[in-house]
Amino acid sequence: MARTSGSRASETGPRIRAAALRLFARQGYAAVSMRQIAAEVGLQVGALYNHTPDKQSLLCDLMETHMTDLLAACAAQDWPQDPARALEGFVRFHIRFHAARPDAVFMAYMELRNLAPENFERIEALRNAYENRLEVILSQGVACGQFGLSDVRIGTRAVIAMLTGLTTWFRPEGGKTLDEIEEVYVTLVAQAVRV
């Protein structure tokens, strides 16, 4: 046997990445084998290497794609000048974006340590660029006296952690809708930083 009927690189590549993403998120990079990914897509192991140079690149590609998507979507928003409204917008944006792709978020969060050093640096830079968005909003709010935060850097990290933590327990079938949760978080964050 050989080439399967209907096989095309333009479809197989994305299917491999989708399978890898799901498996990496659920079991962790180190615990997932290339054979497992291949089986999920319905291929033999060797075929994966027509679409990725190696396992590490697969992880790195997924991480970079996720972070790039995040930054692009973030940039596409129109951000209010008013810090309080910008902060509210950030909370809503973050929650919506992350709730829409739980696997990617979970993987991006957990698998940083499995990146080769040079890949890690690149991904971390993207992450910092995103967190910097929030930091700018908070520092503007502090500068104009709207926010009473005593340390912007710590505040930024605290808010990010609070928001990102949502993805570790939120399940669509749970009692609360995402809209309800969003409102709670908007209030929590707004109050936390108010003067």
Next chain:
Amino acid sequence: MARTSGSRASETGPRIRAAALRLFARQGYAAVSMRQIAAEVGLQVGALYNHTPDKQSLLCDLMETHMTDLLAACAAQDWPQDPARALEGFVRFHIRFHAARPDAVFMAYMELRNLAPENFERIEALRNAYENRLEVILSQGVACGQFGLSDVRIGTRAVIAMLTGLTTWFRPEGGKTLDEIEEVYVTLVAQAVRV
């Protein structure tokens, strides 16, 4: 060759667990081999099995010990009746306890998915017992009108996430001391839940 001079189970056991903890925290359970742990302690692989039935038990032991320590320390505190003061105490306790054992916290947070199902259930129950402490404080505060939280369950998780996230970026050699960070967090949390 055989038994090494000065070898004793009462010392080797803890040394193995300490090495495993450090390695699991840094590289992840699945990425750490038994040979690696043995090398860290200065043993051959086989010797590990005098002290643990298998790799999974090693992980589970470490997780359970951590959670048990956490609950014991938490119970040993004397908690103020006043919800606002109890909340402040909880924040301080959580930060101090977790900052003192970063490896254990990181492992307990990241490796839940690598527990066998029956182990997972037990550990998760311990975790829930801890989070319940905070939930009780928050709901008491809401009940007596001190806190203006619109949803206690979501608020609990948000606060826990915010506090636990601290361990992913806090390094003792960083610019801020733990005391300074503690004060910022106390304020952030107090404001977030106030009416």
Next chain:
DNA sequence: GCTTGCGCTGAACGTCTGTTCAGATACGTT
């Protein structure tokens, strides 16, 4: 309709995995 080459299979590679065990040795006990 023939040819080219992409994308697949199936098998193989060397290495590493967790775990077991016979044999050797140092320690605690007597």
Next chain:
DNA sequence: AACGTATCTGAACAGACGTTCAGCGCAAGC
């Protein structure tokens, strides 16, 4: 001083790992 047990070494096990590659077949381009 001699014994027995606790603890270690060193080697072995079967299976899984990431990666490579010769060979085959299908689809697209002429």
